[in-house]
Amino acid sequence: MRTWTCNNDLNQKKQIIRVFLFLFISFLGNSCKVLPSLDTNPIEFLSALRVLEKSNHSQDNNSQSNNSEGESSSDCTSNCSTDGSVSVQINYVNSPFSLTTGVSSLNESPVLSGNPTYFTVSPDLPFGLKLDSGSGSISGTISEVVTNADFTITGTADAKSAQTTIRISSVIPAACADVSITTGVGTLADPFQICNPLQLQSMSTHHISNPGSYYQLTQDIDLSSISNFTPISNITNQFTGVFDGQNHTVHNLTIDNNATSHQGLFGYVVGGATTEIRNLRLSNANVRGNAQSGSVIGLLNAYAKNIHSYGAVVDGFADGTGGLVGRFSGVGSIYDSSFSGTVVGGGSYTGGLVGDSFGGDEVVRCKGKGTITGNGAVGGIIGRAAGTLVLNSYWMGSVTGSTEVGGIMGKGQLTDGKTKFSYSVGSVTGTSSLGGLIGSITSSSEESYYNINVANQADNDTRGIPKTTTQLKCPVVPNDSCATTAIYTSWDTTIWNFGTALDYPKLKWENSL
Template sequence: MPILISTPQELNNVRNNLLSDYELTNDIDMSGFGNFTPIGNSTSKFKGIFNGKGFKIKNLTINISSQNVGLFGYLENATISNVAIENANVTSNMQNYVGILAGYTLGTTTISNCYTTGGTVNGQYGVGGLVGYFGGTIENCFSNAIVTGKGRVGGLVGNVINPTSYIKKSYSTGLVTVTPDPNLFNGGLIGSNDYLANVTDSYWDINTSGQTISAGGTGLTTSEMKTQSSYVNWDFVNVWGMNNDYPYLQVFGVPTAPPKIETITVNSYSNNFFGNLGKTIKSTINTNSLLHAIQSDSKRHIATIRNIDTYLLSINSNAIQSHRSVRSSTETVATFMNPISASVERKTKTFKNLMSFVSPISGGVDVLYPLDIRMYKAIVNVIENNSSAYTMDNMSTTNYIVNPSFSEVIE
C-alpha cells in the first residue's frame, strides 16, 4: 500500500524513506512551510514511486547553496507521475543541476504526466523548467516556468546526458535566459543534448521563450502552439486536451481561465421639452414639468393670473359666474384627478372662470379627497376670449411624478 501524503510536513517526511511508494491525496500549499530542502541527494537518492494522482503542489520555495536542487534533488530508477508544481521559486545560488521537479536524474527514471507552471528556476549549469540534468524518459510533460542560468539552460530540460535518454510528446513555453553568454548551450526546449534523435513529437514556443534554437524538438509560434493539429501523434482523447490555449493534461482537469475585466459605459438621456407660445400683450408664462415631451400652445389677449392644480384621475368640474367682478380679481379652480373639463362664459364686464383641458396622465395611484400624500401636478394652458379657442397638451405616459408643474400668466 502506498504512503498517503496530505500535508506539507508529510511531503517533507518522504526523505525519511527513499524507497517507498507515495501518493498525494489532495493539493498541498507550501507557502507557510518556509525553505524546503530537496528530497534525495548524490549519496541518498530517491528510488521509489511518487504518484501525484492529479493533485498540485503549490508555492514551493527552495533556496539552497548546493547542487542537485528541485522538489527531488536526485532521482535514480524512480517513477514520478501525475505531479503538478505551481508557482515555485527554486534557486541554487548559482550552483549546478537545478530544476523545479528534479535537479538530477539518471538510470531508468521515468517522469510522465507532470508539469511546472507559474514559477522561476535559477542556477548555473544544467538548468531546466522541469529537470536540470536528465537521464531516463520524460513523456507527456510541459513547463512554462521562467528559466535562468549560465549555460546548458532549457525551457523543459537543461542537459540530456546519455543515449538512452528520451523526451516524448512534451513542450515548453517559458522564457529562457542565459547570462552572461547567450550562446552557451541554451534552447527553448532543451539546452544541451548530443542525442537529438531521442527527442520526438516535442515542441517549444519561439515567441514566449525568446529562443529560436533548441537541442531537440520543434519550434512553433504561439498561434501554432495553441492549434491542436500542430501536435503530431499526441493522444487528445485520453491524455491531452485543448481549451483555446496550450495543451493541458486531462488528469488535472480543465484549467480555469483567468477572469476578464471589462468596463461598460452607460449613457442616459432626458427627453426634450417642446413649447409654442403666442401672445399679443405683455405676459409671463412659466412651465415646469418632469414628464416626457410636453407640447403646448398658449394665446392670451388680456392679463390675468391663474393657478391650476391637478392631482391624477378623473374629476369633471364646471364653473359659471354671472355677477359683476373687478378685472383685477383672481379665480382659482382646483381639481383632483385627470382629466379636467371646464367651460367659461363671459358677458360684458362679467369675469368668468377659465376653460382648461389636461390630457390624461397615466398613474397607478388611487386617491380620495382630501389628499395628504405627495402632490402631482400637470401643466395647463389658459385661454380667455369670447371667440372659440382650444388648448391641447399631449403628455407621454409616466409612472411617477414628484415635482408639480406650474403655469402662470401675468398681464
C-alpha cells in the same frame, strides 16, 4: 410603445394630423422614438420624422428595435449593448464562498445572459478548484488557504465580453487530538493514521521501527506550529513503505537546514517498486537545504504518484535542487504530478520538478509553472536528465542559468535522456548551450515543442521544435494543421485535452484535481 402628449388647447385639426402621423410611424415599426412637440417646433418635428423613416428602411425587415437610439437587433429584449445585441452578463449568486480545505466541494454555475462561450479567470483559482472554460462553472475541493481572495472571471461571446469578480476564503480543518500514532497497524488493509502535525513529525522516528509500513493521511494538516520540521527519513534511516496522502494537503511546511543534504518532507526514500509516495499535496512549503533537496522528497529511489506542491519556495545550496524532488536515482517513476513556485539552486542541476536524475527513471504526465534559477544544467522539468525520459509533460515559466539551460531540461545525457510529446512555454536565459526545450542533449527529442515567441530562442534541431503561440494553441485535435503546419501528430488524446483554439494542451488528469 411610447407616444407623445398633446397640449390641452390643440384644435381638432391638429389632433387629426397627430393621429395620422402616429399610425404612420407605428406602421414603420419605430415605436421606441419620442418625437418633439409639433406645436413648439414643427420643423424639428418633420426632421425627426425623416430620420425615423430613413432608420427603418435601413433595417432588416424582420428586426425589432428596443433601443432609444434606433439600432436594430434580432433578439434584443433586455440587457442591450450599444450595438443593439444582447449584452454579456455573468453572475455567481453564492459568492463570496467560505470553504474548508480538503473538505468543502464547490459546484457553482453562473447565471448568464448574452450566451458567452469562453471563460477565463485571473489570477488562477486556488489549487483544487477549476474553471470550465466552456460553461464558466467552478468545481472541485479546495486545497489552498486563501483569505478574502478576489478572482476575475471573463466571459466572451463573439466580440463582446463581460467580467465579474468572486471572492473566496478558506480555512484548514481542526487537527485531531491524538499526539502519537495510535490508529492502525501499518498494513495495506489497516494503515497507520496521521491526522495532526505532531503525528506527522513523529514519523521521522516511527518509520525506523516500522520499515515497509503503510501510512495514511486522514485530513489536511497545518505545520505552521513547527518552526523547523525534521524530514521523515535520512541517508542513515531511509524510508521504505507507502505513504498515501489521500489527496489531502500539508500546509506551511518549513525546513531550514542549509548545511544538511536530503531535505524535504521526506528526506531519503528508497525501495524501488515496493515504495511509493502518492496522492499528496503541499501548500506554501518553504525548504532550505544543501545538496539533493526538494519540497516533497530529498532523494527518491522509488515511485511518486499524484504529488503536487504549489506556492513553494525551494532553496538549495549545492547540486541537485528540485521543486518536488532533489535527486531522482535508480529505477522509478514520477507521474501525474506538478509543481508551482520558485526554485533556486546554488550549485548545478536545478529543475522545476527534479534537480538531478540519474538512471532509468521516467517523469510522465507532469507539469510545472514558476521561476527556476541555477548555475549549470537548469531546466523547467529537470535540471540534468542522465538516462531519464520526460514523457507527456509541459512547463510554463522562466528558466535562468549560466550554461546548459532549457525549457524542459537543461542537460540530457545517455540514450533515454530526452523528451517525448512535451512542450515548454517560457523564457530561457543564460550564457551558453541554451534551448527553448533542451539546453544540451546527446540523444534527441521526439514531437516536442517550445514557444518561439516567448523562449527567445530560435534553434530548430534535435533539441526541440520551435512553434508560435498560435501554432501551439490553435489545434483542437492531434495532427491539426490549423496554423499552416501539422502539429501534435502522435499525441495521445487519452492523455491530452486540446481544448479550444485559445488554449495550450492540458493533461486530462488536471480535470480531476
